[in-house]
Amino acid sequence: MKTIKMLWSYSMIKKWHFLIGMVLLVLAVATDLAGPLIIRRVIDDIIAPSLKGTLDVNLLIQFLGLFLGLAVLTAIFRYLSFLALTIGANTVIRSMRDELYDHVQHLPIHFFDNLAAGKVVSRITNDTEQLRIFYVIAVGQMLTNFCYLIGIYVALGRLNPVYGLAALALVPVFIFWAVIYQKYAAPYNKKIRHLIGEVNGKLNESIQGMSIIQAFQQETTIEKEFDETNEEWFDYSQKFTMLDSIASYSFVEVIKNFSLLLLVLYFGRGYLAGSLVVSVGLLYVFVDYTTRLFQPIQGIVSQWAYLQTALVSAERIFELRETPMEVEEKKELILTKGEVTFDHVSFAYEEEKYVLNDISFTTKQGETVALVGHTGSGKSSIMNLLFRFYDPAKGAIYLDSVATTSVSRKSVRKQMGIVLQDPYLFKGTIASNVSLGNKEITRERVRQAIEAVGGDILLQNMPQGIDEPVVDKGATLSSGQRQLISFARALAFDPAILILDEATSNIDTETEEMIQHAMSVVKEGRTTFIIAHRLSTIQYADQILVMDKGMIAERGTHESLLKLNGQYAQMYRTQAKQKKA
Incomplete structure (x- = not known):
């Protein structure tokens, strides 16, 4: 929680950029979700009557023009939101790096006795870059996906409250999944970030001492030490990838197919029983929204890895930032003799x-x-x-x-x-x-x-x-x-x-x-x-x-x-x- 609060405080550096970006994202989602409703009108009000020999061409052109206009607006809003978020994120990371570099300049010498230079460099460069990706991609995409989720649930609830409530029951399932994922993913991310620091440290040490390494023919030994650290990073990255793949895609795909099956059973049974009358256009909207419902869920799941990595990187950055600086006395020394x-x-x-x-x-x-x-x-x-x-x-x-x-x-x-x-x-x-x-x-x-x-x-x-x-x-x-x-x-x-x-x-x-x-x-x-x-x-x-x-x-x-x-x-x-x- 402390890390999230500090990330939020940094985001206030360019709060208007982030705020504008978020508003534009909401507008992009709204215009995008309006598309299926227009298609429904086209199917029910134009295509279906045309099967009986009446086709209103002018109305079809109007709806298609409206659909095209919404698609263009969606693209414009997404572009502008990405631009605003990127400018905000780059400004935040620039300020963060400047602050970290200035902080490092005022750390006591004994701090550098205990921490390799490569690890310090890794925190100022690699870890801040992970935060930049978090601000631009993870925050933007997660906000977009949450907006889609809210918009789709509201639309489904208005179109059919029973089905909307049934779809809402999926939320606890994914919250439970998120808790389990967090439990297993967090240790992997911490280990991966630590090993990246180790790799940078060994690279820095090897480059600094290259003349000694070559003079004493220790290339093979140093290469072996580096390979061991790199191999350990690879093993943990593979484990994290397997966990992320299972959780992000396989699990969501199964739930999506199961939900589509329930959709067919619900509407099919109601239609056969005569208790539920649904038009082709409305059925299209339900299928489209149900399919779209799992795209933001899958997006949130896939972005969860960025969030985990960002939080670990943020912890490492704030650990460096909170390292006590040397306490400076205000009194100035003026020598007259030099004794x-x-x-x-x-x-x-x-x-x-x-x-x-x-x-x-x-x-x-x-x-x-x-x-x-x-x-x-x-x-x-x-x-x-x-x-x-x-x-x-x-x-x-x-x-x-x-x-x-x-x-x-x-x-x-x-x-x-x-x-x-x-x-x-x-x-x-x-x-x-x-x-x-x-x-x-x-x-x-x-x-x-x-x-x-x-x-x-x-x-x-x-x-x-x-x-x-x-x-x-x-x-x-x-x-x-x-x-x-x-x-x-x-x-x-x-x-x-x-x-x-x-x-x-x-x-x-x-x-x-x-x-x-x-x-x-x-x-x-x-x-x-x-x-x-x-x-x-x-x-x-x-x-x-x-x-x-x-x-x-x-x-x-x-x-x-x-x-x-x-x-x-x-x-x-x-x-x-x-x-x-």
Whole structure:
């Protein structure tokens, strides 16, 4: 019931379109049902007398003209109603998709940790498309069929109340059938929608990791996993199709034939007994309406599958829509210095499984802090907290003595720039990937940022310069070129705090030297955090934090840590030996 109410609330976005469409459908049904009554008049008032030698040609032409006019009106009303319903449905789905996309943008990062991207995509695309079909086809057709049912029952009741009441007795039969169908069809639909999400998830995962799959010759394994999910979807779809076919066609067909048999017996017996006098035209009307009675019933039955699918899709959509967004504080952060303080910070991605334990350090304006340590030691988790992708479970993080949890996430992130180990580039141009659509970043500023990180190398052999097209993920660019664009992006936004997450690990020595020179210029007055495995790149850091199992094992400068002869010194000597080898 809750899902239906929410669907109804969405339909109010274009309520006039739906209302007009429904009115036009009612008019189409009325004009269509008037047709058999005209045929009856033709048979009884024109055809029957003509058998005795009198044919009123003018009256025949009038009736045929009226019948043709009603047929044309029916077609026009149906066309206009379909147009109104389609415009309304498309507008609703457009609004729903916009709202869902906006909602997803404001969901916490941990939501995406637990749900594959393909499943989110499936809900925004496939499930909303099912709702569009529901609004256009299911709602329109069901309304049409219900109008036909009401109109036919009213007509039969007026023509012959006894037969009309007998036909009305079929309603409880179909209500009972609908309840049984709902009981068995709903689980199938839910499973089918779930498996479609799984298929989309596996497709997304496979496409994203195609290079790894092919590099390790895992095509057969991945194909087998996909085939298993696809086969399960096929099995459930087959079961649902069999159930729907039996319920939608076989059952209705049997009832229809049985009703026609009762019609013949009722009128035949009455005629033979002399208690029921019926003309040929009236008998035609009864046969026509009785036959038509089962067309809307069969239509409702066939559309029931759309309704079931739509309700399941709606549940999945509203489940995503009702996922709590991040609560944003209204207070804005304005940095004047760029000082960062971690005050006894502890953090866990999963409850009680801490990946950071009692982390405390202070970074002053313009300082460079390096985080080193083995994989899983907590380096990236510190960056995630700094960006407020997550908040500390214990302790607090301060920027210029302001707790990050007391200000909006956007204002925190606005003060920061980041360069990742594997930079993400969007489809567009080099310029659009540097500015990311920020109107404050001019083309001149884009050029300056690129030049600061070695624009000559980046733009060589690119005839269109900063307008050179970039495909998805920058697949046609080298890793060094992608990294340079990522550096230029960070510099163009002029952040108070700069974060380099393994930013030089994928760059050759020559490019690294150029970036190191550029960074020595742009770091002036800017607080910089560097996560690095190559210790040779952080020798001049003001402070080095050695992470081990979520704790700070050592801290100091490069020279002081070497004198300490601890973990850092051991890692440095090991890398020096590997470099010589």
